[in-house]
Amino acid sequence: MATTVGPPGAAPLHDDTEDPDEAPAGAGGVLQSLHIDDDVTRQRIRPGTWKRILPFLKERRWGLVILLTLTAVQAAVVAAAPLLVKMLIDDGIVKRSTGTVIAVAAAIGGLALFGALVSFLESWFAGKVGHGLVYDLRVRVFDHVQRQPLVFFTRAQTGALVSRLNADVIGTQRAVTTLLSQSLSIVLTLVFVLASMFYLSWQVTLAALVLIPLFLWPGRVVGARLQRLAREGMQQDAEIGSLMNERFNVAGAMLSKLYGRPRQESRAFAKRAARMRDIDIVGNAYENLLGILLATLTALTSAVIYGLGGWLVVDGALQIGTLVALFALITRLYNPVIQLNSIQVNILMTLVSFDRIFEILDLRPLIDDKPGAQPLPAGTGGVAPDIEFDAVEFRYPSAADVSLPSLETFSGKPVERAENATVLHGVSFRVPAGKMTALVGPSGAGKSTITHLVPRLYDPVAGAVRVGGHDLRDVTLESVSELVGVVAQDAHMFHDTIRANLLFAKPRATEDELVAACRSAQIWDMIAALPNGLDTIVGDHGYRMSGGEKQRVALARLLLKSPPIVVLDEATAHLDSESEAAIQRALETTLTGRTSLVIAHRLSTVRDADQILVIDGGRIRERGTHDQLLAAGGMYADLYRTQFAPQQRTAMVS
Incomplete structure (x- = not known):
């Protein structure tokens, strides 16, 4: 029987000649034809x-x-x-x-x-x-x-x-x-x-x-x-x-x-x-x-x-x-x-x-509070805490690392990948308190992995990630979540109202706070024009909104939370030039006094960063300000020329 393969995770598909209703009719026929999956049925009740x-x-x-x-x-x-x-x-x-x-x-x-x-x-x-x-x-x-x-x-x-x-x-x-x-x-x-x-x-x-x-x-x-x-x-x-x-x-x-x-x-x-x-x-x-x-x-x-x-x-x-x-x-x-x-x-x-x-x-959480874990202090004197990566090595966990072999029960047949390969190699840097550090580099370089370690979605396999001098493995997960705010490249929206999606960040926010956050994210005019305003349903994964609108709602959600540490993973990727400029103005005000780690493929968005790290192959290849890296003529300069040379030629022709 010929088979085809559907999208990832799909069941093997029939060819057009097969019809499940052609199975033997009646209990007798089914009793003879049904093959029970021994991998499932031979599992014994555990003692x-x-x-x-x-x-x-x-x-x-x-x-x-x-x-x-x-x-x-x-x-x-x-x-x-x-x-x-x-x-x-x-x-x-x-x-x-x-x-x-x-x-x-x-x-x-x-x-x-x-x-x-x-x-x-x-x-x-x-x-x-x-x-x-x-x-x-x-x-x-x-x-x-x-x-x-x-x-x-x-x-x-x-x-x-x-x-x-x-x-x-x-x-x-x-x-x-x-x-x-x-x-x-x-x-x-x-x-x-x-x-x-x-x-x-x-x-x-x-x-x-x-x-x-x-x-x-x-x-x-x-x-x-x-x-x-x-x-x-x-x-x-x-x-x-x-x-x-x-x-x-x-x-x-x-x-x-x-x-x-x-x-x-x-x-x-x-x-x-x-x-x-x-x-x-x-x-x-x-x-x-x-x-x-x-x-x-x-x-x-x-x-x-x-x-x-x-x-x-x-x-x-x-x-x-x-x-x-x-x-x-x-x-x-x-x-x-x-x-x-x-x-x-x-x-x-x-x-x-x-x-x-x-x-x-029986599945054991890889990331959990250790005995005696203390809350992470928010900083002193109103200044947000700094972030430090100290010789961080990281690889994504394999199925064996996650928990019991029965994880395959929840994931179907295992698909082996090179998941034991090291993704980060001895990464060390410091994001000063209240300053902005940008991560740039090619896709798959390890930028998003670095941002995943700050809110402690994962733990490093070697080295340490510290916030305010505290190893994140020694503090409570709840306190990390309170201090760190993240906007991902593809921000998720629940199938609910805009209001409910915003209140997820701050459940007791007032109406004025919701409106102020939306104004700062340059999305309020669009919301106010909707028949139901904040009570508009955004649809599954926010698909009733454009990519830029959804991203700005996600930024409003971040602004509503107002965390001292901000992580932006290509947060302006889906915005047009006009919206991007508006968001940049909003972020300039929002990020003031906050420790921020920003990933950007558009280098124009990180020119004013206090520090730029060029990541490639899980290592920091270059570091410095925009002007310093351009003057060095290295990888950052090549990336910058690749992005802006076509624009400059177009401007000269016109």
């Missing part, structure tokens, strides 16, 4: 998973106590009802006692009402505890993922992470709302029912106990298969989510349309959806098979019990009311036994969900 669940349950212990108490009461109600039926028949109807009939009938009605109330309260507390567990896990996972290093997000598929946060977290709710209370209910129901049955007839009870093992075998055999299907299904669901996430955004949709790939993309999705369909068909087939086997066993064993009980009544060993009560109790005995099979299957599937969540929680 100690149950122990790791207990702390989450402990946080909800009082709700659990109430839930389990109600479960015990409900089990007693289930076992008591047949005994009242026995009294109604033997002591009331057979003996023709109207008073007994009325009293016992009233007791049966009252017991039903009491059981309904207990059942409602049980479901209420089950939901309260279960949804509380979902809340705890969601918050814990979200917080943990937020603290992962940037390289984690460059590797991880968004859909895979969202699947863990949604489907798997919700799957764990079964552990409390169903499994925990249901397990106790089944155990107590069996105890109460067996006690009642022994009280009524030990012969019938022993016969029922001998037949119970027959009900356990189907669940053991089918449950293992369903567990494998569950893990494979979760993986496929994550991959489908990733595919939709990548295609259902402006950039992905544009790429598909520009390359004329909608049909192939639909086939790629159809392939994954067909895979999910087949897994669901097989899972349903096994579940139905389990139900059929158990129903058949129930009918056969009940026939044996009915025959034995009827023989004892004919022989005079049992009363008719006792037999009716035993018949009712037999149903209450085998139903919990049947449920044990479902619980066995659900426990295995729930453990898969917990195991997949713990895979995330």
